[in-house]
Amino acid sequence: MAINTQVEADRNAPPITQILAEFVATHPSAGWSAEVDHEAHRTFLNWLGCAVGAANHESVNAALAAIQEFSPASQATILGRTERVDMAGAALINGISSHTFDFDDTHLKTIIHPAGPVASAVLALGEHIGASGRQILDALVIGIDVACRIGNCIYPNHYDRGWHITGSTGTVGAAAACARLLGLDVAKTQMALGIAASQPVGFREQFGTMTKPFHPGGAARAGLTSALLAKHGFTASTKALEAPRGMIQSYSTKYDWSEITTDLGKRFEISFNSYKPFACGIVIHPSIDACVQLKEKGVTPENLERIELKVHSLVLELTGKKTPKDGLEGKFSVYHGCAAGLVFGRASEDEYHDEIVTRPDMVELRAKVIATVDDSISEASADVTAVLKDGQKIHIFVKNAIGSLENPMTNNDLENKFKGLTHPIIGEQQTQDLIAICWDLKNQANLNKLLDLSK
Amino acid sequence: MAINTQVEADRNAPPITQILAEFVATHPSAGWSAEVDHEAHRTFLNWLGCAVGAANHESVNAALAAIQEFSPASQATILGRTERVDMAGAALINGISSHTFDFDDTHLKTIIHPAGPVASAVLALGEHIGASGRQILDALVIGIDVACRIGNCIYPNHYDRGWHITGSTGTVGAAAACARLLGLDVAKTQMALGIAASQPVGFREQFGTMTKPFHPGGAARAGLTSALLAKHGFTASTKALEAPRGMIQSYSTKYDWSEITTDLGKRFEISFNSYKPFACGIVIHPSIDACVQLKEKGVTPENLERIELKVHSLVLELTGKKTPKDGLEGKFSVYHGCAAGLVFGRASEDEYHDEIVTRPDMVELRAKVIATVDDSISEASADVTAVLKDGQKIHIFVKNAIGSLENPMTNNDLENKFKGLTHPIIGEQQTQDLIAICWDLKNQANLNKLLDLSK
Numbered sequence: 080m081a082i083n084t085q086v087e088a089d090r091n092a093p094p095i096t097q098i099l100a101e102f103v104a105t106h107p108s109a110g111w112s113a114e115v116d117h118e119a120h121r122t123f124l125n126w127l128g129c130a131v132g133a134a135n136h137e138s139v140n141a142a143l144a145a146i147q148e149f150s151p152a153s154q155a156t157i158l159g160r161t162e163r164v165d166m167a168g169a170a171l172i173n174g175i176s177s178h179t180f181d182f183d184d185t186h187l188k189t190i191i192h193p194a195g196p197v198a199s200a201v202l203a204l205g206e207h208i209g210a211s212g213r214q215i216l217d218a219l220v221i222g223i224d225v226a227c228r229i230g231n232c233i234y235p236n237h238y239d240r241g242w243h244i245t246g247s248t249g250t251v252g253a254a255a256a257c258a259r260l261l262g263l264d265v266a267k268t269q270m271a272l273g274i275a276a277s278q279p280v281g282f283r284e285q286f287g288t289m290t291k292p293f294h295p296g297g298a299a300r301a302g303l304t305s306a307l308l309a310k311h312g313f314t315a316s317t318k319a320l321e322a323p324r325g326m327i328q329s330y331s332t333k334y335d336w337s338e339i340t341t342d343l344g345k346r347f348e349i350s351f352n353s354y355k356p357f358a359c360g361i362v363i364h365p366s367i368d369a370c371v372q373l374k375e376k377g378v379t380p381e382n383l384e385r386i387e388l389k390v391h392s393l394v395l396e397l398t399g400k401k402t403p404k405d406g407l408e409g410k411f412s413v414y415h416g417c418a419a420g421l422v423f424g425r426a427s428e429d430e431y432h433d434e435i436v437t438r439p440d441m442v443e444l445r446a447k448v449i450a451t452v453d454d455s456i457s458e459a460s461a462d463v464t465a466v467l468k469d470g471q472k473i474h475i476f477v478k479n480a481i482g483s484l485e486n487p488m489t490n491n492d493l494e495n496k497f498k499g500l501t502h503p504i505i506g507e508q509q510t511q512d513l514i515a516i517c518w519d520l521k522n523q524a525n526l527n528k529l530l531d532l533s534k
Numbered sequence: 535m536a537i538n539t540q541v542e543a544d545r546n547a548p549p550i551t552q553i554l555a556e557f558v559a560t561h562p563s564a565g566w567s568a569e570v571d572h573e574a575h576r577t578f579l580n581w582l583g584c585a586v587g588a589a590n591h592e593s594v595n596a597a598l599a600a601i602q603e604f605s606p607a608s609q610a611t612i613l614g615r616t617e618r619v620d621m622a623g624a625a626l627i628n629g630i631s632s633h634t635f636d637f638d639d640t641h642l643k644t645i646i647h648p649a650g651p652v653a654s655a656v657l658a659l660g661e662h663i664g665a666s667g668r669q670i671l672d673a674l675v676i677g678i679d680v681a682c683r684i685g686n687c688i689y690p691n692h693y694d695r696g697w698h699i700t701g702s703t704g705t706v707g708a709a710a711a712c713a714r715l716l717g718l719d720v721a722k723t724q725m726a727l728g729i730a731a732s733q734p735v736g737f738r739e740q741f742g743t744m745t746k747p748f749h750p751g752g753a754a755r756a757g758l759t760s761a762l763l764a765k766h767g768f769t770a771s772t773k774a775l776e777a778p779r780g781m782i783q784s785y786s787t788k789y790d791w792s793e794i795t796t797d798l799g800k801r802f803e804i805s806f807n808s809y810k811p812f813a814c815g816i817v818i819h820p821s822i823d824a825c826v827q828l829k830e831k832g833v834t835p836e837n838l839e840r841i842e843l844k845v846h847s848l849v850l851e852l853t854g855k856k857t858p859k860d861g862l863e864g865k866f867s868v869y870h871g872c873a874a875g876l877v878f879g880r881a882s883e884d885e886y887h888d889e890i891v892t893r894p895d896m897v898e899l900r901a902k903v904i905a906t907v908d909d910s911i912s913e914a915s916a917d918v919t920a921v922l923k924d925g926q927k928i929h930i931f932v933k934n935a936i937g938s939l940e941n942p943m944t945n946n947d948l949e950n951k952f953k954g955l956t957h958p959i960i961g962e963q964q965t966q967d968l969i970a971i972c973w974d975l976k977n978q979a980n981l982n983k984l985l986d987l988s989k
Contacts, residue, residue, distance in 0.1 A: 088778030088779070088783055089778065089783065089789070090778055092773075092776035092777070092782075092783075092789075092791055093776065093791050093794075093795055094772075094773065094776065095775050095776045095791060095794045095795065096724055096727055096728060096731075096771075096772060096773055096774055096775040096776060097720075097724055097772060098794070098795055098798065099680055099683075099710065099727055099775070099794065099798075100713075100720050100721075100723040100724035100726075100727055101720050102676070102679075102680075102798050102799055103676050103680065103710045103713055103714050103723050103727075104713065104714070104718060104719055104720045104723040105720065106676060106799050108668060108669075108672050109668065109671070109672065109976070110799065111675065111802050114805065115675065115802045115804060115805055116671065116675075116976065118804050118805055118807060119671045119674050119675050119804055120671070120972060120973055120975055120976070121807075121809065121945070121948060122639055122648075122649050122653070122674065122678070122804060122807050123649070123653060123670075123671070123674060123972060123975060124948060124949075124952060124969065124972040124973070125638065125639055125649070125809045125948055125951070125952070126632050126638055126639065126649035126650070126653045127613065127632075127653075127952075127968070127972060127988065128951065128952035128955040128956055129631070129632040129633070129634075129635060129637050129638045129955060130613040130614065130628050130631045130632035130654075131613050131614040131631075131955060131956045131959050131960060131988055131989075132614070132635060132637070132883065132954075132955025132956055132958075132959060133614075133631040133632070133634035133635050133955075134612070134613055134614025134615050134631055134959050134989075135614070135615070135959070136631065136634045136635075138630060138631075138634050138744040138747060138748075139612075139615075139627060139630060139631045139634065141744065142626065142627050142630050142744075142748070142751070143612060143615070143617060143619070143627055146619050146623035146626065146627060147617070147619065147623075149607070149620070149623065150607035150619070150620070151606070151607060152604070152605035152606060152607055152620075157589070157594075157598065158582065158585040158586050158589055159585065159586040159587070159588075159589025159590070160589050160590070160594075160598070162598060162602070164598070164601050164602065164605070165604070165605075165607075165620075168598075168601035168602075168604065171597065171601065172594060172597050172598055172601060173585050175593060175594060175597050176584070176585045176586075176588040176589055176591065176593075176594045177581050177582075177584040177585035177588070178584070179584075179588035179591045179593055179594065180584060180587060180588050180591075182584050182587070183580065183581055183584045184577055184580050184581065193577075194577050194578070194580070194581035195581070198577070198578060198581045198582075199581075199585075213563060213564065214563075215578075216564070216571065216574045216575070216578070217563050217564065219574050219577065219578060220566065220570065220571075220574050221557070221558050221561060223577070224557075225554055225557075225558065228554075240784050241778070241779035241780065241783060241784030242784055243732075246732070255554065255558045258555075258558055258559065259558050259559070263559060264559055265552075265555050265556050265559045265560065266555075268555040268556075268558050268559040269551055269552055269555035271555075272551055272554055272555055272558070273551060273740070273743075273745065274745050274748065276551075276737065277698075277701070277735055277736045277737055277740055277745050277748065277749060277752070278733075278735055278752060279734065280732055280733055281732045282731065282732055282774070282779055282780055282781055282784050283779040284771045284773060284774055284777040284778070284779040284780035284781075285728070285732055285770055285771050285774065287771075288728075288769045288770050288771050289593040289596065289597075289768050289769040289770070290728065290729050290732050290768070290769065290770040290771070290774070292593060293597070293729065293732065293763075293768070294732060296597070297732070297733060308748075313744050313745070313748070314743045314744045314745065315740055315743050315744070315745040316551075316739045316740050316742075316743050316745070317549075317551060317552060318547075318549065318551055318739060319551055319737070319739055319740065319745070320550050320551040320554070321547035321548065321549065321550045321551060322547070322739040323543030323544065323545055323696070323739070324543070324696035324737055324738040324739040325696065325737055325739035326737055326739075327547075328543055328544065328547075328696060329695050329696030329697055329737050334544070334547075336547055336548050336550060339548075339550045339553070339554065340548055340550065340553055343553065343554075343557050344557055344561050344565065347566050347570045349570060349573050349574055349577060350569065350570055350573055352573055352576075352577050354576065354580045428587065490576070493576060493579060493580055494579075496580070496583065497579060497580070497582075497583035499587075500583040500584060500586060500587025500588075501583055501586045501587055503587075504586050504587060504589050504590070505586060513582070514579065517575060517578060517579040517582060518575055518579070520575055520578060521564070521571065521575070533582065533586055534586075534589075
């Protein structure tokens with residue numbers, strides 16, 4: 080038996096995921112004793128009786144009424160596509176797609192990506208109920224505030240434990256936003272937050288796989304479902320967030336309640352939202368920014384001996400993949416980010432295509448990046464020295480990368496980023512019209528124009 | 535800032551669930567500065583571009599293909615009802631209903647209720663794909679084995695932290711069962727387990743609310759969805775369960791890997807499943823059993839001065855509600871269980887109706903039950919002394935209550951329990967036919983007869 084005290088992780092666990100998968104997939108049918116098989120019949124019989132017996136209970140009525148709101152299935156838009164699915168499915172898929180390129184927004188204090196869970200839930204529900212742009216924005220601001228305040232309360236311990244804080248706080252943020260959009264009263268809103276609290280989504284081990292973007296999607300779906308359950312009278316603990324055996328104390332060994340209560344309704348966490356100029360994890364950005372500057376100073380793969388990179392330990396913990404095998408893994412490689420900055424002068428989605436990440440010159444260049452940990456350097460900074468073949472050294476210290484709160488992207492930067500993403504999907508004219516609708520969102524009577532232009 | 539070291543919980547947290555609910559429900563529309571509102575537009579624009587940009591990514595294709603499997607919505611049976619919903623909704627609702635009366639099965643070593651998450655997912659998927667009874671049973675045995683082995687690995691620390699272990703391990707068990715039923719290969723099964731690992735459901739603070747039975751339902755839905763995602767090529771970490779920042783090490787500070795690997799495929803955890811004779815938490819059963827015996831010995835509410843109840847501390851921690859306000863809270867009151875045993879000689883669902891729990895004589899009788907903690911008594915036992923008004927004392931020590939592994943319910947007991955649950959819903963003849971089909975499940979070519987009889 081191993082005891083994990085937050086800091087010490089067991090890195091020598093047997094490959095139990097694989098062991099269990101082999102068991103599940105290959106163990107012979109009825110490969111057990113008659114007694115075991117009989118117990119399976121008893122288990123099934125007993126379960127069936129319990130389910131039939133409670134079929135008309137008020138909790139089942141409430142849950143069924145909520146689930147029936149997801150029918151018929153063609154309720155909501157999948158952004159960028161022509162297919163339509165039910166609201167819950169749309170919330171899930173738009174949450175996945177918006178985080179797929181790791182290019183979305185970041186609440187820097189907690190590393191939460193707040194729009195994924197909240198906006199995905201709000202858009203699906205808002206489309207179905209005919210919400211106005213003003214209602215969408217209200218729900219967005221309030222939902223993001225709830226998610227990020229919970230994040231502030233439990234960060235960094237919760238994140239250090241292994242949770243993907245975007246999905247674990249995002250469920251409650253999405254529920255808050257949907258409760259607001261549905262116009263639930265305080266008591267039902269409290270139930271919605273409570274039901275959502277029971278559905279955290281995501282661990283950091285999933286970084287570099289499709290399940291990472293699943294986290295905001297799953298959180299969006301869970302939050303939306305929770306609000307609909309509450310609407311129909313489903314109940315949860317009134318103290319689901321703060322109780323000793325509630326969400327926050329189960330999640331985290333650190334919690335600062337004042338982060339939730341102080342200046343609530345006065346300070347809004349969306350004010351501290353930031354947007355990524357580079358299509359990868361935020362902690363890589365200062366390193367890329369530095370390498371872009373090195374390229375501008377004449378450093379090339381040809382004249383470079385090595386890059387000496389000094390960063391905070393969290394940077395290597397999160398993005399220390401030295402030899403990424405594909406585009407998705409490249410997003411978690413500070414080495415690839417540096418190589419992209421030096422070769423292309425940028426790190427947009429194109430620089431994370433599989434064929435770029437696996438290109439021999441990129442593999443070679445990544446090998447030239449020597450990263451070391453220096454915790455005196457902030458997570459938001461990077462200290463980069465290019466050592467050239469002729470012995471020359473060029474030193475760049477990036478205190479705050481482009482896209483940070485101190486050095487934010489302009490509206491024009493945001494529009495250019497948007498165009499780079501949407502031109503291949505919906506074309507130039509439609510992109511231009513869609514941007515105009517977005518800036519005018521608060522005056523839109525409903526989402527029809529926006530959604531028509533989004534696919 | 536409070537530091538929670540597992541044992542010490544903060545019981546003086548501010549009512550943040552309510553505070554946030556009031557904020558969400560009542561803060562005025564656009565009740566913030568123009569800068570905040572502009573940031574909301576920037577956040578929305580940036581999110582929308584990311585979602586549209588990734589619309590044709592392979593992860594979005596896989597997720598959409600999985601979600602489209604949930605359409606059209608009339609795929610699956612709600613047990614005991616005529617409505618039909620999609621597979622995911624049916625898994626959710628049958629998981630809720632089967633745990634609503636807290637009357638289902640218990641894997642005593644971990645207090646997991648394994649059928650709820652696993653059978654609910656299996657039945658919904660099995661109906662849709664036309665699975666045989668044999669396939670259902672295989673999936674059930676294997677899914678329960680996976681959930682309970684993970685439970686064995688992390689119990690009791692994970693539970694002590696506050697997690698409802700049924701919902702947190704049940705997602706992976708349900709995913710295993712559905713992967714098996716879909717015939718996924720080892721690699722895809724591994725992905726299914728990994729995707730599910732990111733979706734634990736439930737905290738103990740929810741006990742006594744509808745969200746407690748939501749936990750097995752949510753786990754069933756998450757597991758089913760994970761298996762379908764894996765089928766369509768969605769990926770997760772291959773080490774999602776065991777990695778330092780994976781599910782188990784994020785969940786729990788105790789883990790014993792050998793509980794998962796030892797005798798896998800030889801010892802089956804379903805062998806250790808048990809079934810409840812009383813419609814409440816398992817830890818109350820010895821106390822009820824003792825009070826039923828007291829009634830048989832002539833103790834009545836009229837001749838009783840008080841009941842002296844000595845139990846393990848966990849009993850009062852889980853079921854210490856002295857003044858339950860309704861039936862659902864009554865399930866978490868060892869006091870009500872004792873009163874029901876003494877008055878009715880049983881504690882079936884009928885004894886947990888609101889009108890029984892709130893009856894003045896039951897309120898009065900509960901007040902006569904004086905519970906004290908004695909950790910030298912096992913959680914499976916109860917030491918009960920009735921002190922009569924004439925001074926006489928009658929002492930009962932229940933080592934293993936009826937329904938325990940040492941004192942299991944017979945098949946006949948199970949059938950009688952089943953009838954008590956299903957007679958009001960589907961009638962006597964249909965119940966009798968359904969029981970016969972259940973005992974013959976391994977020979978059923980498909981689930982049609984069983985499902986026809988279940989509603």
